[in-house]
Amino acid sequence: MLDTVNPIGLIETHFGNLQDPRAAHGILHKLLDILIITICAVICGADNFIAIAEYGKEKEEWLKTFLELANGIPSVDTFERLFARLKPEELQKSFISWMEAVHKSTDGELINIDGKTLRGAKGSGNSRSLIHMVSVWSASQHLVLGQKKVDEKSNEITAIPSLLKMLAIRGSVVSIDAMGCQTEIAKTIIEEGADYVLALKGNQGNLHKDVRELFTSAREQNFKNIEHQFYETVEKGHGRIETRRYWTMGNTEYLIGAEKWIGLKSIGMVESDRIINGTISTEQRYYLLSLESDVHRFSQSVRNHWSIENRLHWILDVGFNEDASQSCRGYIAENLAVIRHISLNLLSRDKTSKVGVKTKRLKAGWNNNYLKDVLSALNIVAV
Secondary structure (H helix, E strand, O other): OEOOOOOOOHHHHHHOOOOOOOOHHHOOOOHHHHHHHHHHHHHOOOOOHHHHHHHHHHOHHHHOOOOOOOOOOOOHHHHHHHHHHOOHHHHHHHHHHHHHHHEOOOOOOEEEEEEEEOOOOOOOOOOOOOOEEEEEEEOOOOEEEEEEEEOOHHHHHHHHHHHHHHOOOOOOEEEEOHHHOOHHHHHHHHHOOOEEEEEEOHHHOHHHHHHHHHHHHHHHOOOOOOOOEEEEEEEEEOOEEEEEEEEEEOOOOOOOOHHHOOOOOEEEEEEEEEEEOOEEEEEEEEEEEOOOOOHHHHHHHHHHHOHHHHHHHHHHHHOOOHHHOOOOOOOHHHHHHHHHHHHHHHHHHOOOOOOOHHHHHHHHHHOHHHHHHHHHHHOOOOO
């Protein structure tokens, strides 16, 4: 959960030590001022540097109530040059430091890890994006806990362990899709004091086949004399009926290669039947778990993992127009992705407005007092 009391000087504490990439003799605007203006502008609906600079001009008098702004509002070029040069690793570390200060992990908290390609950030002459961000998402708190850029989706495998080591995940349950179903990632999660729920697909060869055949055989026997747990849900809405059946079994010692998976205690299966406009489709998915066989914890973890797609990625696209952002010069795309995550966390923290993120952004732009309340988690402005 988030602390109700804001630490003094939180913005300076966690973002004040960023290394300024600009030549000292040419600096007219403080780095922290530029960062705060950008965060305020993005919260209020700005999606590019032209809009960010215009926001600054329109809100200059209000911004001067808590920023020095001795040389006024930075130009569009100043915003762009700074974020093109600012090392994203520095901004990401500051972001994680801030989240560790305001987010307290609880035992059993569900944490999801997944990647998202910034579709609009394409280099000259490239037909596909050069930027793929891996994010860590707290499903229960609806907060981004950290992020890291990888050059290709396949490189999530190497990025995830280093990202996990930067975060306080002790006591949490970490779910990752099939790309992250790797022995080294499982090892890191256990070493960091957490548990894992890893989606298992064909990339694990014989192990996937073995788990699938074990569940197939058990179901053919109606699980006679086989220790297991079962749970079923039925959801209806928007012309769709979806039935999900969950099973867990604890007998993992005979699985091919099970000894390579540190902490492995059980396996899970989900079967989904969807009926849409009279057409039925069925899908089976399999999982490796470091949890004891507990079908309800398993089903909760699987359902919550989908929230990183349905909430985080969807909100970034619909609420922040992320896929429309075409900035790719230097480090701009990565740094703006972090700014959007900061903005989303601040807006998600607000519980006074029962509206979506897109409307909250508009409201923040209309109402300075509301924006001050949203910013209170960073202690930017006294509330």
